[in-house]
Amino acid sequence: MSLADSTWVFIVLGLTLVAFIWGRFRYDLVALAALLSSVALGLIPAEDAFLGFGHPAVITVAAVLVISRGFERSGVVDVIANQVLKVGERLTLQLLVLTGTVLVLSGLMNNVGALALLLPVAIRLAREHDTSPSILLMPLAFGSLLGGLTTLIGTPPNIIISTYRGNETGENFGMFSFFPVGATVAVAGLVFIVLVGWRLTPRRQAQATTEEMFDTANYLVELKVGEDTKAKGWTLRELHDALEETIPVLAVVRDDNRRAGYAFHGALEEGDILLLEAGPEELKLLEDKAGLSAIPEPVEADELEDEAERETKKKREKEKAKSEKPDATEIDTEGLQLIEAVVRNDSMMINRNVRQLRLHNQFGLHLVAVARDGSRLKQRLRDIQFRTGDVLLLQGSENEIADSLATLGCLPLAKRDLTLGRPRMLIASIAIFALAIAIMLLDLLPAAVALSGAALVSLLIGVLPLRDGYQAIDGPVIVLLGAMLPVGQALETSGGAALVAEVMLSLGENLPIIFTLVGLFLLSMVLSNVINNAAAALLMAPIAASLARGFDASLDPFLMVVAVSASCAFLTPIGHQSNTLVLGPGGYRFGDYWKLGLPLSMVVLLTAIPMILLVWPLSG
Template sequence: MDLNFDQSVVFAILAGTLVLFVWGRWRYDLVALAALVLVFVAGLVPAEEVFLGFGHPAVVTVAAVLVLSRGLLNAGVVDVLSRHLGRVGTRPVAQVATLTGIVILCSGFMNNVGALALLMPVAIWMSRQSGRSPSLLLMPLAFGSLLGGLITLIGTPPNIIIAMYRAETGLPAFGMFDFALVGAVTAAIGLVFIALIGWRLTPRRDGQSAPEELFEIEDYISEVIVPEEARLVGQTIYHLTSAVEKESEATVVGLIRGERHIAAPSWYEVIQAGDILMVEAAPEDLKSLIDEQGLSLAECKGDCKATLGSDDIRLMEAVITSDSPLPGKTAASMHLRGNFGVNLLAIARRGRRLERRLGQTEFVVGDILLLQGSDESLQSMLKTFKCLPLAERGLRIGQPRKVALALAIFVAAMVLSALNVLPVQIAFTAAAVLMIVVDLVPLGDIYESIDWPVIVLLGAMFPLGHALESTGGAQLIAEQLLLLSAHLSPMATLAVIMGGTMLLSNVVNNAAAAVLMAPIAITLARGMEVSVDPLLMSVAVGASCAFLTPVGHQSNALVMAPGGYRFGDYWRLGLPLSFLVIITAIPFIYYFWPMRPV
């Protein structure tokens, strides 16, 4: 196979881009932008077309759908579906089937990561109530969120991308429910497999042995008495905290003064002789505090856990999500007490409480934080750092429920686009604007609800995909596949396209996989002189089914830490599920979207 210079350059840029995607040293949007600059410098894309990808209808639609997803979450649509999950019982088959079924349904119509993030705390809570590890529920939940994306046009960005590529061939773009002909059946069969067999293939990580609290607070709270001769008398709690942080780590989470109990006392509360300070600290830090400050240890005579709470002050467990700014930062650097009036009492990771010092622990996605503070301060902190409270602490954050209004706006957008009254990008942009106007999405949340790295990735990859096509690179790859297809049946050819896209999607972002494979599929269809639809559908399904690695999709990464999974755990369930998707989807694609000669 002979390569001309332009093809060699574009293949070299693509190869370097894929290597950097897999390496993960730099975020994928930065890698895509660098590739975009390189194709311009190489003269493969003219200056006036370099940034046209950011105005592509697929990019606009993805952004609008993300805003709509935030509106549906804020309205409590997922809450309505999940609030009765406690009645499911403790049998793993019932729990897996119910949770995975709900996330499939939600992911078909909203951002799959958002649906997963809201149901993940419910799964963790159900695991703890059942005395089992969350690892049995979380991987099925993540894979279910990917299967749900197969059902509709807006279920996942690859579907939107594939629909727009079909429009570029001169055919109408795929409609809202065109994907359901294949996707709904595939998702349903995947659900049955996961519920009956698949969850048994997930690793058994050590979990709670009984349905008790992950954090037994009274085991970590001590009472210390401030004697008259102590140096702290007349000083503030802030002064004590500042002095302690230099040598050890301890948090004053309550104060008892006579008959008065003060939960989460102010930093500017002046310490008096006879005060009893409730301190959260490891044993070695507690000893250091007592020795250095001249305090004495008192037994906790009452219910420490009850003393910590009041009508206004309470405990909350919250999960760090994938889009939180907390991962990589330490507890000490965030100054939660000073900035939000919230105490961080403990951190749990992979189902177990961390015993290391809190201030030196870097947060990771999926960490469960035990927080203490007022309702107002806790809600402010959760919103700022994009954390989700566990189910028993109150699943929702934010606004009163406006489920009917949110659903009416969303359904109207779907109907208008499905009936071709409005182009999909116009219908969903208008719906997003309407959700903002009726305050389902506050002004401050508009840009926060959009996954900007994905938007930048798409905007940068579209010109790169066009460069692959314009230089003849896609034609070259298609010619090799055409030679292969001469020895294969049509269904086997579709399986090769779907399987290749799956493998690519497991190492790069699924949207990028769709952008790169769609031009090849179109060129191959022209070479075979058949309809482009079955090949594009194969790409769409393959791009959405990244089940083999935690880096293939954000959903997979989100459950890695709380499930206690390792990189190599995913293929145990993901490999048979991938084969099942291919075996299921290919016949339905061939039936509903036949390879007709053109």
């Protein structure tokens, strides 16, 4: 290609980076726009535009996501998590066990999946021992990134770098090729976090309990249906329609019997008492449009659970006293408790509101409150566009809420009941994964084929339902990879990567090569903190290869520098999905991350470069 082509590539990539950082449009849409723009400019042949979606790296990432979800469903990780809860009161021991566990798991499964499994455990530990979750969650997120360095499947950058090496040399990196360097870096990072780093995290004491985060007792009120109340004879759905507002009715009390709002489908009658979550503006709206007046005494949040428990006990005693069939009209009072959940990065809720999701009608959930950046949002619930990391206070049926949250892409927090899974499926999932690893180690099949086969078998034997398998595949990441792979190749074929390498070579021509490696590390690390780490690896791999050719050195140390540095997204909450996932539950702010992330990045740099040169010599 000509110099003009490389100029156009830099323009496209520059605009793409600006769009990534701006964040107005999701990164998969930005990547797709970059791909189509490159095709329109003639930088990528039209017939090759979508070859990236069939690239082995994309297939491998998708397979790893399915296998990771299979581990969740079979109970492999829950067995481990159940043991972690027994760690005790010492904070340093909690940090060591939590961060060390997520570090190990992240090497064997997708690091975001590993974090998602241990996040509820960390929240529960914090609340049981009266510790701020903010002290535990950032180290946990960073530990998941460190653990991804250790194996081929731990993080997408490793998969990308491996396949790039295969294209350049004819031989991919193996499953454990990353282990000597990755494990050393991970252990160094773990030691730093446990001994020093956690002291650099902010203390957000207000996040310790649901009541403190949401201040629920100040919002739960009772409204009575009077003789002349306009809402008399309405259903709850008609009430919501009349209000044109999402005001969750948590319970309806009639004749001293309490029924959860989601389970009440009849018409309101005189004397009914509605227990709902409303502030001053909502109370005025309820009085003006429905004629509902407030009962002066507010209802404490814990009273809701306590009374539900008392009434449930009373109901069971009645049933026990009756030898005949229980009365079919008796009202079930279970399920009135509230539950917290965090919006995952792959949630279908992102950028949508309650009405668009039909949260109550389709999923049987009442949205009670939303917390973001550690504080409760005061705006109307119907107007809130959900974001990754939002903490939701929900009410729903105990029997169905788990499935509803899984479908929505939300992670239940402290009240999540750990399940040990089915032993047969637990053993089967481990056996399938071990067989796939053995096939890869023996070079019988490429990683993409072996792991895809493992994912297929997991679905066929029922380790994971087919629907969950498709939900496990992170669509935006797949589109990002498939779209950016041809763009990254255009950077190389246009000569753009060589131009960047020439600048770096000229700057370091009178210095040892190690300084150029440090510069490559820092450039890749900065990119990974503002754009997706997979995109950073895709863009930096051609530059690393050009540098290796310019120095007439082995390709491997340069690629390993990119693999490690592309996963060092410790400085911002947007650099990696793990960081974003703990943003809400930890009550962090944007500027909190670099306080621990910057020194940790330096620890990784000072550990990684010498280890890379030891394991992968420049003259290799």
